[in-house]
């Protein structure tokens with residue numbers, strides 16, 4: 001149950017919910033898509049807007065330049081700056097660092113959105129818009145929580161730091177280098193790192209996340225020449241790049257979803273009896289999850305198999321083909337250059353560079369058997385490690401307590417099939433505790449045409465973060481007492 005202080009904060013948050021939603025609307029309106037080069041300036045604008053908001057809270061904000069990167073067919077492109085901010089430097093208080101991103105996945109109304117993706121629209125208690133849940137809503141919920149303490153003139157019981165980036169959806173380009181560089185400075189007094197950029201496993205039951213998969217993204221280019229060709233003039237007499245590419249893509253997974261690349265499963269940890277029990281014990285509504293996807297049948301029928309194939313086995317997904325005609329109607333053309341894009345979600349113990357080599361060798365082997373004169377080029381634009389945390393860390397205890405206070409129930413302890421590229425890097429380099437505390441529900445449709453966050457989750461999420469500050473401070477006080485007692489004894 002909540003204390004007087006918590007009730008005061010919750011009341012403030014409830015009363016100001018429409019203002020919090022208005023700010024989310026302003027943020028969603030910025031098309032901060034980090035994938036399409038033409039929108040890069042909007043990402044930078046979004047980072048600046050976030051920096052302004054943090055300055056309004058009284059934080060010291062540094063905008064760190066990340067330089068530029070090279071994309072195929074595009075001159076080098078400036079990366080948006082990274083926000084490093086801090087609020088409070090009391091040596092008696094623990095320091096909590098929040099990581100989030102304000103860039104989004106691409107979205108166009110024509111993709112099949114019922115509402116304009118960049119106009120936050122409330123329908124039946126849900127706030128629809130690109131970035132509503134991934135990740136502008138949760139970043140703002142953290143900011144709203146801080147604002148609530150400030151507005152009520154309450155002492156924030158923790159020191160706060162913020163790392164907010166604009167390139168997460170493109171693989172957090174440039175961030176790892178800064179984490180290494182700032183390890184002895186920005187991170188030196190950080191006690192805990194919190195990320196809220198994934199979803200619950202259920203539409204209603206809150207969750208705490210202790211693992212994510214990694215990802216290696218591949219680009220496979222097949223080219224026959226410089227120009228597209230008339231399929232009447234050349235069809236039947238050339239090796240078509242698209243035919244080669246489709247054959248390559250078709251060789252990657254079988255009909256049961258098993259990855260066909262030799263060696264891919266070699267390093268996947270074998271399944272122990274203890275771990276099996278863990279999946280059996282999880283509350284997971286398979287029908288609800290299926291309904292959320294809009295797909296009638298999954299590859300597996302039991303909850304245990306589904307969870308294991310999302311969390312502890314790798315998966316391969318084909319994302320798209322660049323250069324192929326994709327508009328409505330028929331264009332009778334043979335595209336000269338096509339680029340297939342796919343990625344492998346990696347699980348603990350798999351190695352990125354081994355995975356890259358296995359895939360490249362396999363594609364070259366498959367291609368060579370086709371006797372095609374076309375040129376094949378395979379590249380790896382993005383890769384990210386899987387992440388696993390220790391749930392016995394005090395940070396998880398604080399979060400469990402905060403969840404119980406705000407949602408009135410214990411969280412489901414989950415892993416996640418998706419990837420936060422920087423999570424494992426934070427853990428490896430800074431050696432601090434990293435925790436994922438999602439506020440989005442399983443039906444939030446991240447990356448999809450109906451992305452949303454519910455008003456309820458956005459507002460309760462704001463309360464959750466405010467309560468987390470209090471719980472971390474309480475726990476930290478206790479921990480310090482314990483360690484003081486230990487040293488005096």
Ligand SMILES: C[C@H](N)C(=O)N[C@@H](Cc1c[nH]cn1)C(=O)O
Nearest residue numbers: 134169171197198215418419420
């Ligand atoms: C979970 C997070 N909100 C997210 O969507 N992350 C992306 C990051 C990524 C991985 N490869 C390329 N980008 C994801 O999991 O797709």
Ligand SMILES: [Zn+2]
Nearest residue numbers: 134135168197
């Ligand atoms: Zn995200």
Ligand SMILES: [Zn+2]
Nearest residue numbers: 105134169446
């Ligand atoms: Zn995302």
